[in-house]
Amino acid sequence: MPVTQHDDTTVWHRRTFKQTLAHSAMWLGGLAVFAYCWMQISNSTTWFFVWDAPRIAGDIWSRATPPKWEYITQLGRPIWDTLNIATLGTLISLCLAVPVAFLAAHNTTPSKLFIRPVALFIIVATRSINSLIWALLLIAIIGPGVFAGVVAIAIRSIGFCAKLLYEAIEEIDSVQVEAITATGASRWQVMAFGIVPQIMPAFAGIAVFRWDINIRESTVLGLVGAGGIGLQLSASLNVLAWPQVSLILLVILAAVVISEWVSAKVRGAII
Known part of the structure; x- marks a missing residue:
């Protein structure tokens, strides 16, 4: 040993x-x-279906190729809705995650005994439920459509953004905070000039990173009726229109690759 x-x-x-x-x-x-x-x-x-899977996959591949390229004219609005769901959901989640993060960080929370546990519970609760489940619940409450997708993405992202942000707040340099406090600055001035400038790079990185994740998640929300290109995918799967399915998958892949490239460029510029 x-x-x-x-x-x-x-x-x-x-x-x-x-x-x-x-x-x-x-x-x-x-x-x-x-x-x-x-x-x-x-x-x-059912092992019969497992052993027969290569033949079925080959049959679907032969039906799905070549993609139905003329169908791409009907995918402009759905992919635009998907981008809007991801972007608006991310912006809403950031607006809500910032105060939650400040309430959860031990060096900025007004009360470690009462308020901090509530903020931590919000972070855990919103992170523990998948966006698809949130979408299913919201569709039952507010009906199907893009708005349900936006709210589902926003709720799912609050815990992610708040957790990373409150950890960044707890890791700030306390010397700068003490120096500003020594000048007689108020609590809000200390936060604005001593804490916020230190966490802005982390905040920008978290925002871009979460937006990149939300692009991926919003592409499948349409499968449960929450709008976006996933709705077209679900409709094509229901009628076994495999050439349309293959084209939709290619469009989703292109959107994810572009979002990954954009987020990598933005993170590189920030860092």
């Missing part, structure tokens, strides 16, 4: 009988759990 000393040298020691027994028991326990899980998966799997 290797043990690293303070001088970074590795010294090997023989395991005792109890250590060997515990190590073997851990491996056997892991193998037993894996075997049990595999049995459960195997019992609920």
